[in-house]
Amino acid sequence: MSQAATPQADIPQAPLSQDMVVKCIGLTKVFKDFWLRNRVKAVNAIDLDIHRGEVFGLLGPNGSGKSTTIKLILGLLHPTAGRIAVFGQHPRDVKNKQRIGYLPEESYLYPFLNAYETLEYYARLFHQKRGIRKGRIDTLLEMVGLQHVARRPIGEYSKGMQRKIGLAQALINDPDLLILDEPTSGMDPIATADVKRVILSLAERGKTILLCSHLLSDVEDVTDRVAIMYGGKIRRHGQIDDLLEQHDRTMISTPAMDPQTEERVIQALESQGVCDTSIARPRQKLETLFLNIVAEAQASGAATSGAESGGKIAGFLATGADARGDAVIEQLVATRSTGSDAEHPSESELARDESKAHEDQVIGSLTGGAGAPGPEAPSPAPQTPPQEQADTSLIDSLIQKKDEDHKPNG
Ligand SMILES: Nc1ncnc2c1ncn2[C@@H]1O[C@H](COP(=O)(O)OP(=O)(O)O)[C@@H](O)[C@H]1O
Numbered sequence: 001m002s003q004a005a006t007p008q009a010d011i012p013q014a015p016l017s018q019d020m021v022v023k024c025i026g027l028t029k030v031f032k033d034f035w036l037r038n039r040v041k042a043v044n045a046i047d048l049d050i051h052r053g054e055v056f057g058l059l060g061p062n063g064s065g066k067s068t069t070i071k072l073i074l075g076l077l078h079p080t081a082g083r084i085a086v087f088g089q090h091p092r093d094v095k096n097k098q099r100i101g102y103l104p105e106e107s108y109l110y111p112f113l114n115a116y117e118t119l120e121y122y123a124r125l126f127h128q129k130r131g132i133r134k135g136r137i138d139t140l141l142e143m144v145g146l147q148h149v150a151r152r153p154i155g156e157y158s159k160g161m162q163r164k165i166g167l168a169q170a171l172i173n174d175p176d177l178l179i180l181d182e183p184t185s186g187m188d189p190i191a192t193a194d195v196k197r198v199i200l201s202l203a204e205r206g207k208t209i210l211l212c213s214h215l216l217s218d219v220e221d222v223t224d225r226v227a228i229m230y231g232g233k234i235r236r237h238g239q240i241d242d243l244l245e246q247h248d249r250t251m252i253s254t255p256a257m258d259p260q261t262e263e264r265v266i267q268a269l270e271s272q273g274v275c276d277t278s279i280a281r282p283r284q285k286l287e288t289l290f291l292n293i294v295a296e297a298q299a300s301g302a303a304t305s306g307a308e309s310g311g312k313i314a315g316f317l318a319t320g321a322d323a324r325g326d327a328v329i330e331q332l333v334a335t336r337s338t339g340s341d342a343e344h345p346s347e348s349e350l351a352r353d354e355s356k357a358h359e360d361q362v363i364g365s366l367t368g369g370a371g372a373p374g375p376e377a378p379s380p381a382p383q384t385p386p387q388e389q390a391d392t393s394l395i396d397s398l399i400q401k402k403d404e405d406h407k408p409n410g
């Protein structure tokens, strides 16, 4: 039973504009059963353009094909038909792996590592020098509000806290494209607001964000454009304001009026032939009320054992796709606190040079594609404990040096 996929099916033919980060044409994914019979058309001939600097929301009920679309874009799944380009490259191009951050729907975090060690593990997969690692990890922990629980094992974290550490992990390589699959699942409204704030700050810095969710209000608050999927197809897409605007109504907002003034306004409108008018007090969102109440409790000094509200955006996250490289490193080195644990530079540089091939392999395992594209990569979220491809020696060394790190004079 031959399938439509040709070996080069997902390589774009047409030149892409500089601003195009993701382009999908006729993207289709059919999952087969054990006997290779076509079973589920998870993604059905979708076209998708995501531009640099936008927050794009992929919406849809469970099973509509959002996560499959994301995995196709990441090169974790091979399309049955259609084409994909990410930064103008094949989705499995290893150069892309360093430019993409991914928070999978299910975070696979090592429960016995603490938040700091978890981020250190991923930073080491990207072969970041110790000084850079430390600065990035500290700022990311602060950004997601987990710095005060950074030494607690992840296994003790709530689901929402684990999502936050997953978000920090997705940002450790300062990606240009951030792909978030249900980022706020399991989060309380405070954590959700934090994540939305981070998304908006990242967008302000010129990052491109693909966000998929079935939580409509989350998407509504942060996205520029959305596509609504159902049954593997995009049913509607466009600017969120255009999609939501009710073209047949007009709303006027004024400071609160007394009843007599309201009556006169209605009469004036009716004298102009405008009927079917109503006047009502606007309601704030329940989310706003909730956050205000919590903020008041916090201001009065009430304690919590959970995550704190996050801090400002991590300084190392570069602005836009072109601001990468030396400037980021300079900034990091400059803002870094005087390093008590600075590594001997020649040692780390040597290690970096020697391990270029290894780096590609490990980064490949992070985003699941690795060097050699196999026919299909069914499981591989980047955070999956890399049972097969993993550099488990990193974990081992982390655990071994844990006690040392906790000594005051390490
Ligand atoms: N690995 C797989 N094998 C078989 N079917 C799958 C696989 N992954 C997803 N599907 C099916 O594809 C459809 C879309 O799934 P998914 O993309 O996860 O939806 P969403 O993320 O919108 O909830 C569902 O019917 C799901 O059962």
Ligand SMILES: [Mg+2]
Pocket: 063, 066, 067, 068, 105, 181
């Ligand atoms: Mg999903």
